[in-house]
Amino acid sequence: MAAMFSQNPLMNGPNYSFNQGPSTASAGNKEHSFYPYTDNGGSTLAISGSDFTIIAGDTRSTSGYNINTRYSPKVFKIGGTTASQDDATLVLSVVGFAADGEALKERLDAIVKMYRYQHGKPMSVKACAQRLSTILYGKRFFPYYVTAILGGLDEEGKGAVYSYDPVGSYEREQCRAAGAAASLIMPFLDNQVNYKNQYIPDSGVGHELKERERIPLGRNEVEDLVKDAFDSAVERHIEVGDGLQMLIITKNGIEEIYKPLKKD
Amino acid sequence: MTSIGTGYDLSNSVFSPDGRNFQVEYAVKAVENGGTSIGIRCKDGVVLAVEKVITSKLLKPGANKRIATIDRHMGAVSSGLVPDGRHFVSRAREEASSWRKVYKSPISTSDLASRMGGYLQAYTLYSSVRPFGITAIVAGWDSEVETPVDAQVGNGPSIGSGGKAEGKKYGGPGLYMIEPSGIYWGYYGAATGKGRQTAKAELEKLDLAAGTLSLEDGVKEAARIIYVAHDDNKDKEFELEMTWISNLEGPTKGRHQEVPKELLEEAERLAKKALEGDDDDEETTDKPEDKMEE
Amino acid sequence: MNHLPQAWGRPRDDVYGPYDASYLQSSHGPNQHTQSPIVTGTSVIALKFKDGVVIAADNLASYGSLARFTDVKRLRKFADSTVVGFGGDVSDMQYLDRLLISLDTEEAYSSSGHTLNAKNLHTYLAKVFYKRRSDFNPLWNQVLVAGLDGEKKPFLASADLLGTTFTSPSLATGFGAHLAQPLLRKVAPDEEAAAKLTREQAIEAVKESMKVLFYRDARSLDKYSIAVVTKDGIDLKEDEQLEKQSWAFAEGIRGYGTQVN
Numbered sequence: 001m002a003a004m005f006s007q008n009p010l011m012n013g014p015n016y017s018f019n020q021g022p023s024t025a026s027a028g029n030k031e032h033s034f035y036p037y038t039d040n041g042g043s044t045l046a047i048s049g050s051d052f053t054i055i056a057g058d059t060r061s062t063s064g065y066n067i068n069t070r071y072s073p074k075v076f077k078i079g080g081t082t083a084s085q086d087d088a089t090l091v092l093s094v095v096g097f098a099a100d101g102e103a104l105k106e107r108l109d110a111i112v113k114m115y116r117y118q119h120g121k122p123m124s125v126k127a128c129a130q131r132l133s134t135i136l137y138g139k140r141f142f143p144y145y146v147t148a149i150l151g152g153l154d155e156e157g158k159g160a161v162y163s164y165d166p167v168g169s170y171e172r173e174q175c176r177a178a179g180a181a182a183s184l185i186m187p188f189l190d191n192q193v194n195y196k197n198q199y200i201p202d203s204g205v206g207h208e209l210k211e212r213e214r215i216p217l218g219r220n221e222v223e224d225l226v227k228d229a230f231d232s233a234v235e236r237h238i239e240v241g242d243g244l245q246m247l248i249i250t251k252n253g254i255e256e257i258y259k260p261l262k263k264d
Numbered sequence: 265m266t267s268i269g270t271g272y273d274l275s276n277s278v279f280s281p282d283g284r285n286f287q288v289e290y291a292v293k294a295v296e297n298g299g300t301s302i303g304i305r306c307k308d309g310v311v312l313a314v315e316k317v318i319t320s321k322l323l324k325p326g327a328n329k330r331i332a333t334i335d336r337h338m339g340a341v342s343s344g345l346v347p348d349g350r351h352f353v354s355r356a357r358e359e360a361s362s363w364r365k366v367y368k369s370p371i372s373t374s375d376l377a378s379r380m381g382g383y384l385q386a387y388t389l390y391s392s393v394r395p396f397g398i399t400a401i402v403a404g405w406d407s408e409v410e411t412p413v414d415a416q417v418g419n420g421p422s423i424g425s426g427g428k429a430e431g432k433k434y435g436g437p438g439l440y441m442i443e444p445s446g447i448y449w450g451y452y453g454a455a456t457g458k459g460r461q462t463a464k465a466e467l468e469k470l471d472l473a474a475g476t477l478s479l480e481d482g483v484k485e486a487a488r489i490i491y492v493a494h495d496d497n498k499d500k501e502f503e504l505e506m507t508w509i510s511n512l513e514g515p516t517k518g519r520h521q522e523v524p525k526e527l528l529e530e531a532e533r534l535a536k537k538a539l540e541g542d543d544d545d546e547e548t549t550d551k552p553e554d555k556m557e558e
Numbered sequence: 559m560n561h562l563p564q565a566w567g568r569p570r571d572d573v574y575g576p577y578d579a580s581y582l583q584s585s586h587g588p589n590q591h592t593q594s595p596i597v598t599g600t601s602v603i604a605l606k607f608k609d610g611v612v613i614a615a616d617n618l619a620s621y622g623s624l625a626r627f628t629d630v631k632r633l634r635k636f637a638d639s640t641v642v643g644f645g646g647d648v649s650d651m652q653y654l655d656r657l658l659i660s661l662d663t664e665e666a667y668s669s670s671g672h673t674l675n676a677k678n679l680h681t682y683l684a685k686v687f688y689k690r691r692s693d694f695n696p697l698w699n700q701v702l703v704a705g706l707d708g709e710k711k712p713f714l715a716s717a718d719l720l721g722t723t724f725t726s727p728s729l730a731t732g733f734g735a736h737l738a739q740p741l742l743r744k745v746a747p748d749e750e751a752a753a754k755l756t757r758e759q760a761i762e763a764v765k766e767s768m769k770v771l772f773y774r775d776a777r778s779l780d781k782y783s784i785a786v787v788t789k790d791g792i793d794l795k796e797d798e799q800l801e802k803q804s805w806a807f808a809e810g811i812r813g814y815g816t817q818v819n
Contacts, residue, residue, distance in 0.1 A: 069725060099688055102721075417619070
């Protein structure tokens with residue numbers, strides 16, 4: 001390969017400088033020292049129930065070991081028609097690079113609003129989920145550095161949670177934890193929501209052992225699970241803490257709950 | 265008009281044999297039909313005022329402003345075709361902002377008048393365009409203290425090389441009137457539009473050249489003059505719009521702003537009172553002086 | 559052998575070696591954007607109180623470790639109602655200041671009397687920063703915006719070269735985030751506490767923090783600017799001197815004072 005571009009006449013035969021040699025200095029690849037991303041820490045969590053969805057996130061924002069602020073929400077109502085968003089039906093959580101998260105939220109919010117004005121009805125979670133994927137993939141080669149979770153109620157009124165990777169790959173799930181403490185919270189959720197590794201005592205040996213039957217969780221139960229998950233994450237992860245913001249989507253609207261977390 | 269049928273009034277940029285550009289003269293005619301605009305250069309500021317003839321009772325009072333801000337320290341008003349006035353303002357804003365981009369400091373009133381004079385003049389040169397149907401009055405206050413360039417961070421040396429000049433006088437009020445031909449002059453008091461003759465006569469009585477009239481008195485005089493100039497045109501209703509620019513110590517701190525409501529109302533009250541006392545000794549009316557009839 | 563006409567009359571490569579193009583400017587190479595700040599300002603600190611915000615920054619612009627300019631005003635006023643404190647590149651600060659001047663001029667075109675408040679201004683600046691970082695051509699600053707929001711309540715927020723934004727009862731950029739922020743948080747741990755602070759308490763806390771920063775930040779100066787923004791306007795002082803310094807602590811630290819052991 002190197003020989004092809006060599007100026008050595010013995011390798012390629014004689015060649016001449018004018019218009020054939022390099023016209024620019026070849027100083028090798030320029031090193032770029034500007035990195036356009038940062039990690040602002042924090043964690044989010046979403047659980048869907050039979051007729052509700054809860055999306056929660058802590059409110060700490062960090063830069064390295066610094067706490068930027070103790071109150072910077074990561075969970076947003078989407079597509080309402082007023083400044084207070086009280087007629088919204090969808091909720092988006094973003095965790096990762098906060099500036100990208102903010103930009104993504106504002107874009108999705110504008111799109112969902114336009115849908116509502118043009119069609120005279122709120123966007124369904126299913127449609128919004130696909131749209132969000134398209135937005136994320138649209139920046140496939142300069143991604144929004146965020147893990148997004150979208151929540152709402154589906155066409156049947158059941159809780160719906162859609163989770164994403166930064167470039168738009170998505171799926172509907174029962175529950176999902178994302179962000180700095182995702183690896184701490186997710187296994188807890190597997191066990192407590194989907195009853196993974198829980199078996200009925202004395203129901204058999206080896207493969208005969210019966211799994212504990214899964215039942216839809218009630219709202220209060222889920223609220224407690226969320227609080228426990230975050231209290232545990234705060235103990236073990238330095239980027240999580242300060243406050244817990246919970247948005248609960250039901251057929252009557254979106255309710256917001258704020259609870260303090262440890263500030264250390 | 266004698267020009268009719270000669271053909272020299274059909275195209276812009278073409279002189280008549282006796283050296284006139286009829287299109288420009290017709291543009292002046294358009295100005296003469298517009299509501300009166302005046303400007304007064306006072307010792308500590310400048311006032312702009314315009315007689316806004318009410319063309320419909322459905323127009324909201326106080327809306328549809330005729331005096332525009334060009335830059336923070338400068339305003340303009342015009343008589344004649346309102347859309348031409350709007351374009352004049354938009355160009356003036358571009359000139360002011362491009363001046364700032366290049367020199368990092370506000371454009372002086374004289375420089376803006378020069379730029380706009382050049383711009384209007386260009387509209388007398390081409391057959392594809394027509395001259396502006398307005399005469400504009402531009403008022404500004406050039407800062408009297410040495411001002412930092414935009415975004416200056418330090419003070420520089422206070423004495424010695426690069427230091428400040430002692431006792432040098434800067435800035436002051438500026439008032440210019442620009443006509444459709446592109447001609448512009450600086451004035452102590454300027455008037456244009458339908459009532460310009462009466463207004464000019466009133467302005468001359470003020471002895472503005474002495475430089476003793478205060479800004480607040482200037483506001484009151486401006487209001488009175490607009491009322492006097494309108495007197496010849498009693499049948500039509502009008503609204504008075506006024507703006508001012510004071511020095512840095514004054515009420516607007518060198519900025520172009522609307523005259524506050526209280527002062528405006530006070531000035532209007534005094535103007536109406538002066539008119540009532542004046543009613544018996546009626547002023548001379550607008551003499552038709554029409555060069556085009558030659 | 560190359561027989562193309564453009565090669566005629568040129569020195570032969572087999573005799574003279576290939577043409578050395580290294581001196582040529584890479585004018586057709588990739589666009590070069592800011593990769594690092596040049597002349598920089600250090601920390602900006604700010605604290606909310608009962609009816610406004612106190613903000614401060616020293617008057618130094620450094621060129622690397624050189625104290626290059628010592629009378630640089632890094633607190634910029636906007637529309638007589640908001641103060642923006644700039645950390646980071648000074649020329650980018652000047653660019654932004656001029657951008658804000660033109661924004662203010664354009665706001666004045668309509669005579670509605672409406673002006674952009676601190677919250678509006680912060681949103682605007684954050685979008686400028688985010689746009690520029692997305693173009694890989696960042697404005698190398700971290701700024702604090704101090705003023706009042708739409709409800710005339712004290713407003714304080716940060717924006718930086720990446721477009722990251724956040725608000726807090728107290729904020730500090732750069733070195734101040736490490737040194738001053740803990741001191742300010744002690745005075746105002748949350749919004750409720752900040753809303754009880756008096757103007758004097760807030761000024762005192764900010765001045766104390768500036769002093770601590772001067773002790774330990776090698777890129778700082780004892781001359782500084784401080785502004786108090788309330789609904790009555792801006793009280794900006796640009797030529798303040800740090801007072802009541804005590805270097806007694808230095809005696810106990812090796813290498814700080816004149817002692818050898």
